[in-house]
Amino acid sequence: MKMVDPDVMVRRDDDRQSQRAASQGVKMSARDVKVFYGDNEAIKGIDLDIMENEVIAFIGPSGCGKSTFLRTLNRMNDTIENCRIEGKVTLDGEDIYDPSLDVVLLRAKVGMVFQKPNPFPKSIYDNIAYGPRLHGLAKRKYDLDEIVESSLRKAGLWEEVKDRLDRPGTGLSGGQQQRLCIARAIAVSPEVILMDEPCSALDPIATAKIEELIDELTESYTIAIVTHSMQQAARVSHRTAYFHLGELVEVNDTETVFTNPEHELTEAYITGRFG
């Protein structure tokens, strides 16, 4: 099992991404994380550091545990019955599985965007305003308006919806709905955004917009993305982690993973062969 040692990541001086990642602090850290569904061990002891302001992509064949691991990062697995988690996950050094921790607050800090766009059956405005209201982020209507506008702007949706904020969010196109969900996640000022195959239900143009958005968001947020599209992982991420049968096989600079992966299993997966 490989651990991400910042020293290991600065192997090539000319590699901008490595230097960038190494100069940043660790945002989230997983140590010997195991997830059981009943007796079935879905994740078998994963050690991984996620750096501040990086985009890290999780790739691997179906059932490799990448989505399960993603969900441990904001305790989404808590909602699944007979799911048991071992090991330690920290956010800024704090254990997120500490019993005294407020899970709702955690999920505001570590937001999530899902595979299928899932706007609330409310207006576009209320979709965004829901979180800030819940967390008491806006005292006046004016503040709330501002949060809604800036979130929609960051998600690249403002120009398209500013004249119909009172219309239902479900009336938007798939790609717009997904950006609405991203805006909703942004509205509560998260630090980390988890994305579980955010583009798998979108067409190439909507996908390109989301990818562009991910690139812009990385200035303010840390992003972990699960994707089945290897091209997408290659395009948007700084580092790529390859999961296989519940284990983390390799994590490396994305460029290295796609040109010269260290591990045979990674090579076999990304070239599309299993021998």
Next chain:
Amino acid sequence: MDRMHFGQHSSSQFNEALESIRNRLMEMGGLVEKQVVDALEALLRADSGLAEKVLQTEDRVDQQEILIDEECARVLALRHPAASDLRLIIAVSKAVSDLERIGDESAKIAAMALQLAEEGESPRGYVEVRHIGNHVRNMLRDTLDAFARFDADKAVEVAAEDSEVDLEYRSAMRALVTFMMEDPRAISRVLNIIWSLRALERIGDHARNIGEQVIFLVKGTDVRHISVDEMEKEVKKT
């Protein structure tokens, strides 16, 4: 071969495309090798018929270059190759340019052979041509072998041989320049020999370039523009 497992692709069409590119490269390599051998024979034996044949075959080499490049572009566009597949495509498309240039250099030698055959034999410089020619021929064969077998160690050997050829080329130049000073009437003939030696030396460089692509393909490291010793270290390292 570490991590070189072509032929187990889950898409059989992709497999076939990669296999076909490799086969075509080997085919082109064989043709170019023959060009070099024929051009040398034509020069040393003052055989103008063989020299003509070399010049006529050059078109076929050019056509193969275009064909292989098209196939590489198609795989890049349709299959988005990654890792070793990507390195294979990059290495092949670079090696193809080097092979085509080797073809050009052979044609230059053949053109010199034609001229020398007209002017009558001049034994001066032939020893050097034969010697360096044999050396370069072996390098080309070895580098193509290395490509076919994904053999990075052999590719390093080719680079080492190239350094030797460069030395031999320089000492041959000195000898021939001295000879021209002694006998100015032979200058035009000796110049033809010099151009041929120059072409051979270039073929050696191209063979080395192809070897560097083999190392990139097998090891994933870029070993261009470094010394043979450094190259050897890189290959041993990974």
